[in-house]
Amino acid sequence: MGTLKLGVVGVIALSLVGCIATDLGRYNRIDATDKTIFIPFDESPLITGLKQQLAADGWTVNPPVPTPAALPRYRLEIRQMRVDPDTCDDASGDPVVKFFLILYDTRTSDASLIFRGRDCSHSAVAEFMDAARRFVQRPRRDLDAGKG
Numbered sequence: 001m002g003t004l005k006l007g008v009v010g011v012i013a014l015s016l017v018g019c020i021a022t023d024l025g026r027y028n029r030i031d032a033t034d035k036t037i038f039i040p041f042d043e044s045p046l047i048t049g050l051k052q053q054l055a056a057d058g059w060t061v062n063p064p065v066p067t068p069a070a071l072p073r074y075r076l077e078i079r080q081m082r083v084d085p086d087t088c089d090d091a092s093g094d095p096v097v098k099f100f101l102i103l104y105d106t107r108t109s110d111a112s113l114i115f116r117g118r119d120c121s122h123s124a125v126a127e128f129m130d131a132a133r134r135f136v137q138r139p140r141r142d143l144d145a146g147k148g
Contacts, residue, residue, distance in 0.1 A: 020096070022117030022127060028110050030103075030136045035059040036072035037103075045094050046080055049125035057129065074112070077102040088120035097121055101128060 037059050039051055055061050063072055079100040086096035096118065103113040113135065115128050 020117075020119050020123075022115065022119055022124070024127070024131050025114040026112070026131065026135050027114070028105060028108070028112045030112050030132060031073060031105075032136045034073040036063055037074040037076060038062055038072045039076045040078055042078075044080065044082075044097075045121035046097055046099060046124060047078060049122055050076065050078075050128065053125055053129045054132075057133065071106045073106060075104045075106055077104065083118065088122070090120070092120065092122055094121040097124065099124055103132070 035058055037054060039047060039054070039061060041062075042048075051061050060072070063070075081098045083096040083098060088094045088096060097120075098118045100116040101114070102111050103115075104110070105112050113128075113131055115124075115131065117124070119127070
């Protein structure tokens, strides 16, 4: 009976290794007045999706030839590895990827967001964008405006 229990524990442990899981760390707010970003050149579904969604959200992605005097405000460092032969269970057919994304503020050299995990490419893009939208620093409203 001990061997059966050990076998069941082994099967559960192996099934957990392939689970979809992500972890998000938020550190410094994103400046809404300077949404320029450099993203590595790649045509993988994860990077392509990030570029498209950031551009649709008002970001200037990979401005023309950055110079030291005119660097984009943010830089996205991306490490990814496709998990073969896994693909998503939905109709997208996107690959499952292990990823590690760090959004750096080039002015301060600090990380604004760190997002890592294992997920479908399109789901990872959606979660990253949701976090970025929620973590944008909005200009303060003057609460005393209009008071005489």
